Amino acid sequence: MPNRNKLKRKRVRGGITSPTKQKILTVLAAGLVMGLFRSPKNYFKALKSVPKIFKDIDTKYLIRVVKEFHRDRLVDYKEKDNGEIEIVISEFGREKVLKFDFDNLEIKKPTFWDKKWRLVFFDVPEKRRIIRDSFRAKLQDLGFYELQRSIFIYPYHCEDEINFTVEVLDARHYVRYAEVSKVTNEADMLLHFDLSKNLN
Numbered sequence: 251m252p253n254r255n256k257l258k259r260k261r262v263r264g265g266i267t268s269p270t271k272q273k274i275l276t277v278l279a280a281g282l283v284m285g286l287f288r289s290p291k292n293y294f295k296a297l298k299s300v301p302k303i304f305k306d307i308d309t310k311y312l313i314r315v316v317k318e319f320h321r322d323r324l325v326d327y328k329e330k331d332n333g334e335i336e337i338v339i340s341e342f343g344r345e346k347v348l349k350f351d352f353d354n355l356e357i358k359k360p361t362f363w364d365k366k367w368r369l370v371f372f373d374v375p376e377k378r379r380i381i382r383d384s385f386r387a388k389l390q391d392l393g394f395y396e397l398q399r400s401i402f403i404y405p406y407h408c409e410d411e412i413n414f415t416v417e418v419l420d421a422r423h424y425v426r427y428a429e430v431s432k433v434t435n436e437a438d439m440l441l442h443f444d445l446s447k448n449l450n
Contacts (some may be wrong), residue, residue: 270307272350274315275324277304278339279347284316285334319343352418357392357408363445367433368404370394370412371426381421388415395442403433405443 266272278284304312316337319325324343328336339347370389374382386400392411394402409427416425433439440446 266346266350270311271315274304274307274312275319275339275343276347276350278325278337279344284337348414348418352415355388355392355411355414357404357406357411359406363405364407365431366405367430367436367439368406368408369397369428369430370402370404371428372400372421372424374421374424378424381419381424385415385419385421385425388419395439403439405439405445 266275316325320327320337323340324346325337326340328338330336372382372385374385386402389402390396392404392408394404397403407429409429412425412427416422
């Protein structure tokens with residue numbers, strides 16, 4: 251039988267569908283550091299102190315999930331001099347958290363339009379067309395108006411949502427965002443977004 255200590259951890263494939271697991275990883279991504287004590291009989295004996303936000307989760311299950319996250323490279327262990335193990339989210343774990351709410355992403359519309367247009371430009375190489383097609387589909391899903399094949403426009407502030415989408419799709423180098431106060435021939439856009447009444 252191979253030595254488990256010598257086995258390399260592999261990145262988990264697919265999404266995390268369990269709401270409880272999503273909650274645990276999301277809270278760790280928010281900056282919470284969990285602590286566990288090492289035990290001679292068991293790698294983890296018990297949580298040093300269960301954070302209040304996890305009080306509704308069975309402790310044994312919580313420990314099992316943390317081990318699973320570590321195996322899948324979603325969290326890292328940092329051992330302290332007193333034998334305590336600090337559990338912190340890894341960069342790969344942060345990427346997973348970003349994807350939890352991607353499908354439900356929405357842009358909040360303000361009560362009044364500030365009469366500015368938000369433009370999104372992108373130029374993704376053909377070899378990464380999956381990213382390009384996914385990004386275009388997401389812009390359409392968010393309600394953007396397509397000016398040209400790789401230029402989309404929207405009337406409300408959406409920089410945070412675009413940054414979020416760019417991070418999830420790993421498209422940072424290919425996308426530009428701009429806010430402008432005037433666009434020529436905007437009649438179709440005003441009609442599309444039902445903004446004509448906001449011009450008075």
